[in-house]
Amino acid sequence: LAFAAGAMVFVVSDEVIPETHLRGNERLSTYFLIFGFLIMSALDVVLG
Numbered sequence: 001l002a003f004a005a006g007a008m009v010f011v012v013s014d015e016v017i018p019e020t021h022l023r024g025n026e027r028l029s030t031y032f033l034i035f036g037f038l039i040m041s042a043l044d045v046v047l048g
Helices: 003-016 026-046
Strands: none
Touching: 003 026
16 A cells, blocks of 8 residues: 555656656655655654
8 A cells, every 4th residue: 555655646746746847856856755745644643
């Protein structure tokens, strides 16, 4: 399930949010988007 969720986040970052790929930093912006989701999930668990 985690792999499927990661794949969906990657596809959303790549296809639905094309503004993140305007200046040639496709991989970096996708990694930071995934990192942001991880931080958000961790904060939800810790503070929730």
